[in-house]
Amino acid sequence: MDTFVNFLSGLFIPLLVFYIVGFGLLMKCPVFDAFTDGAKDGFHVAVSILPTLIGLIAGVRVLRASGFLDWLAGLLPRGVLPVPLVPVILMRPFSSSAATGLALDIFKEYGPDSYLGRAASILLSCTETVFYTMSLYFVTVKVTKTRWTMAGAMLATAAGVAASLWLA
Amino acid sequence: MLNGIWAGMLLIGIVFAALHGTLDQVGQGLLDGTGEAVTLAISMVGVMGLWCGLMEIARQSGLLQALNKMCRPLIRWLYPHIHKDDPVQELIATNMVANLLGLGNAATPAGLHAMKELERLEEQRRGAKTEREDARPVPKGVASNEMCTLLVLNISSLQLLPVTMIAYRSQYGSVDPTSIVGPAIVATAISTAVAVVFCKIMQRRKKR
Incomplete structure (x- = not known):
């Protein structure tokens, strides 16, 4: 299992790039022009998240510097989940950027290559903003009774959390 | 929020x-x-520049459209009560492919449009009488099986490559920022598999 996962990590990006560019050439697409066109959008994406990052990193920094996060960690029962990850897990269904802010705090405190850093990275990659997505999608069609959506969404999120703790 | x-x-x-x-x-x-x-x-x-650039190549060369087509049999299996010629399948496919590639900007509009089309489909079903227990329409304001499935799959996260996470990791001094790609793909597969199994079970249950 471990070898397979590492193999995937090392080869996925090079193979993907090879495939996309190769397919582009095969289809006679002006690959470099297309690339630079798209890269411009990437620039806008990166710049447009800056205000969010400033706000949330500042917010998490305040929680960290005040000692609140350590105090919270002291309150939580030990054993089931690694304590520093609990705020990330709790925040994840509500806000993607706030959860990212908390994960970045873990990177800073424990390092991105530590168990906690890796678990936080995987966790944010395999779960979604449950409540935001549900309200956005259901408001669009004026649905108020969501039947089994919440149960399914929470089950998938729990599976993602468990998988991250196991694979980190 | x-x-x-x-x-x-x-x-x-x-x-x-x-x-x-x-x-x-x-x-x-x-x-x-x-x-x-x-x-x-x-x-x-x-x-982000690198990733969006590559995605633009994929779009212009028709790779995204090819992926859309490849998703069709899967969508027919996940949404068994949608007619095979219904245009909503195209939207669901676009939403799925965009989610797989982490193109949030493309996934959301397609997903919302798909929700509207699913509501139209449910409206049609309300007009038509059916004897089948599992294909009976839901009242207005209630999520249909298809809507629940679309939402649960979206929330289970399909994204294969956590592009922004790799950037964050490298910025905080990770020795190997991409070392989480494999685990992230496996974890995403697990959460999605759980979501699919759950949806298939719930689709078979009688409605209220």
């Missing part, structure tokens, strides 16, 4: 600091945080 969360972070942090005498660190933390955000965003320009 974020308004409350953000204000809560700041206010709780400051009140807590005032009670514990850590206000100077909080001031320092605020300023440090802003600098950190700018460095992070700049490092994101590279990774």
Whole structure:
């Protein structure tokens, strides 16, 4: 299992790039022009998240510097989940950027290559903003009774959390 | 939602600091945080530029459309009561492919459009009488099986390559920022598999 996962990590990006560019050439697409066109959008994406990052990193920094996060960690029962990850897990269904802010705090405190850093990275990659997505999608069609959506969404999120703790 | 969360972070942090005498660190933390955000965003320009550039090649060369077609049999299996010529399948496929590739900007409009089409489909079903227990329409304002499935799959996260996470990791000094790609793909596969099994079970149950 471990070898397979590492193999995937090392080869996925090079193979993907090879495939996309190769397919582009095969289809006679002006690959470099297309690339630079798209890269411009990437620039806008990166710049447009800056205000969010400033706000949330500042917010998490305040929680960290005040000692609140350590105090919270002291309150939580030990054993089931690694304590520093609990705020990330709790925040994840509500806000993607706030959860990212908390994960970045873990990177800073424990390092991105530590168990906690890796678990936080995987966790944010395999779960979604449950409540935001549900309200956005259901408001669009004026649905108020969501039947089994919440149960399914929470089950998938729990599976993602468990998988991250196991694979980190 | 974020308004409350953000204000809560700041206010709780400051009140807590005032009670514990850590206000100077909080001031320092605020300023440090802003600098950190700018460095992070700049490092994101590279990774996001690379990824969006590659995705533009995929779009212009027809790779995204080819992926859409490949998703069709899967969609027919996941949404068994949608007619095989219904245009909503195209939207669901676009939403799925965009989610797989982490193109949030493309996934959401397609997903919302798909929701509207699913509502239209349900409206049609309300007009037509059916004897089949599992194909009976739901009343207005209630989510249909298809809507629930679309939402649960979207929330189970399909994204294969966590592009922004790789950028963040490298910015915080990771020795091997991409080492989480494999675990992330496996974890995503697990959460999605759980979602699919759950949807298939719930689709078979009788409606209320």
